[in-house]
Amino acid sequence: MTSCEFQAVILAAGRGTRLPEVLGDAPKCLLPVGPYPLIWYPLNMLSRHNFTGKPINYKSTSMPENCLLFTEVIIVVLEQDKVEVQQALERTPLKVKIDYATIPNDSDFGTADSLRYIHDKIKSDFLVVSCDIVSNISLYPLINKFRSDDAALALVLFKSGFESDVVMPGPKTKHKPERDIIGVHPATQRLAFVFAASDCEDTLNLQHYLLKNRGQLDVYSRLTDAHIYVLKKWVIDYLHRKENISTFKGEFLPHLIKKQYYRRTPKAMPDTTSDLNVTTKHDDNILHYATHTVVDQKLTQASLFNQSLSHVPYHGDVIRCFAVQAPQDTIGVRINNTLSFLAINRKLAGIWSELCGETHSLIAPGAVVKSTQTKDIIVADNAKLSEKTSLNCSVFGSNSIVNPKNIVNNSIIMSNVVVEEGCNINNCIIGHRAHVKSGSVLNNCLIGPNYVVEEQTKSQSLHLSNDDQYMEIDIQ
Numbered sequence: 001m002t003s004c005e006f007q008a009v010i011l012a013a014g015r016g017t018r019l020p021e022v023l024g025d026a027p028k029c030l031l032p033v034g035p036y037p038l039i040w041y042p043l044n045m046l047s048r049h050n051f052t053g054k055p056i057n058y059k060s061t062s063m064p065e066n067c068l069l070f071t072e073v074i075i076v077v078l079e080q081d082k083v084e085v086q087q088a089l090e091r092t093p094l095k096v097k098i099d100y101a102t103i104p105n106d107s108d109f110g111t112a113d114s115l116r117y118i119h120d121k122i123k124s125d126f127l128v129v130s131c132d133i134v135s136n137i138s139l140y141p142l143i144n145k146f147r148s149d150d151a152a153l154a155l156v157l158f159k160s161g162f163e164s165d166v167v168m169p170g171p172k173t174k175h176k177p178e179r180d181i182i183g184v185h186p187a188t189q190r191l192a193f194v195f196a197a198s199d200c201e202d203t204l205n206l207q208h209y210l211l212k213n214r215g216q217l218d219v220y221s222r223l224t225d226a227h228i229y230v231l232k233k234w235v236i237d238y239l240h241r242k243e244n245i246s247t248f249k250g251e252f253l254p255h256l257i258k259k260q261y262y263r264r265t266p267k268a269m270p271d272t273t274s275d276l277n278v279t280t281k282h283d284d285n286i287l288h289y290a291t292h293t294v295v296d297q298k299l300t301q302a303s304l305f306n307q308s309l310s311h312v313p314y315h316g317d318v319i320r321c322f323a324v325q326a327p328q329d330t331i332g333v334r335i336n337n338t339l340s341f342l343a344i345n346r347k348l349a350g351i352w353s354e355l356c357g358e359t360h361s362l363i364a365p366g367a368v369v370k371s372t373q374t375k376d377i378i379v380a381d382n383a384k385l386s387e388k389t390s391l392n393c394s395v396f397g398s399n400s401i402v403n404p405k406n407i408v409n410n411s412i413i414m415s416n417v418v419v420e421e422g423c424n425i426n427n428c429i430i431g432h433r434a435h436v437k438s439g440s441v442l443n444n445c446l447i448g449p450n451y452v453v454e455e456q457t458k459s460q461s462l463h464l465s466n467d468d469q470y471m472e473i474d475i476q
Helices: 040-049 080-090 111-117 141-148 233-241 248-261 294-302 340-355
Strands: 009-010 072-078 095-104 126-130 133-135 153-159 180-185 190-196 218-220 223-231 320-323 332-334 372-376 390-394 407-409 424-426 441-443 458-460
Touching: 040 126, 040 133, 072 080, 072 111, 080 095, 095 111, 095 458, 111 233, 111 248, 126 332, 133 223, 133 340, 141 153, 141 223, 141 320, 153 190, 153 332, 180 223, 190 248, 190 320, 223 233, 223 248, 223 332, 233 332, 248 320, 332 340
Parallel strands: 009 072, 009 126, 072 095, 153 320, 372 390, 390 407, 407 424, 424 441, 441 458
Antiparallel strands: 126 223, 133 332, 153 223, 180 190, 180 218
């Protein structure tokens, strides 16, 4: 057996439909977050668990924090984005081997569809991570919980509110925070349910089976699903057959959690044998996929764990899902809307050492910074910041150009932006490929992607965009 127990998958084919103000036609995974594209951060998180150490003791239920979890990460991207993503990552410091799995450009895939599409690449238990995670969490407690309780799924919960103290530039708008409603049995960390708060009515109705003989149930509305999952191999085999399920968070996760309470009945149809003497399974019966042999049953019964002396371990549940809360001091945020994008870039300099250590610089090696008047700036690869500029508390994306005689304060200048001479930009977001012409004064503005700010423009608290209206599509 090799020393790698898991495969890792990063889902990066999303189009960023909740970031229309800044993203344009660029891939969401290449959003500039500090000096690197967004997808670099989950890769960096995974790479911290990808170093050689002592061989894993597979008979142990706990995992020391010096072992090799995996040697390769599968990144799922659209065919049309593969080269751009690959080139962007080649310009960053990485410690993991990458296998790019492409999905068709014209496909309308949800996250579950994407996993189903790469089914053949999954050969073992695996981690699934969204490309928009920025976190310094250790995955070992999650892995240990998954292994010690022989779980079908284990996921991470972050505390919410990372962006609560940040105000968007542009016209005043009321931001409605995204929240999850999460039920967990605290004694065992068993996951009872997860769904978006927006899907919940004023009254939360709980099924009787969630409480019967299972002890206390805690319901949280200030925690959020981190979109970091570890799953059994059989789970993707089952998902592969459930072609009617398109999204992972919205459809498959609730489906799998509910199946925890599914029981094999004497009337259940047995496996059948075809004319070729090949055993076939009934695709809709999840217990045909959740292998639980007689030996497994005996091991479970002999386990030291039991939440009740009067019941069999895990109440006889073959399928088990668990939630692990990240420690309170963990940095953890999903960059899935414009406000969280602004928040992480505003706060990144202050949390950089906790997030990435001292090995990575806030100014990329390929950046050209000629300005001598700078304070707390973050500069991505191939950005060019000219002399005779005053640049403070701002982020400059890859390939951005700031010409001489400019003042930029407390702003985000995204990738491929051009700022001509004599501009004053304060507390703004300048979107992907936007062009700010000479003499412009922008204060507290949100400039959309590909927008051209004409010469001598004087604007305050405006959203300037080529599009009159956006339609948000929430795909999880």
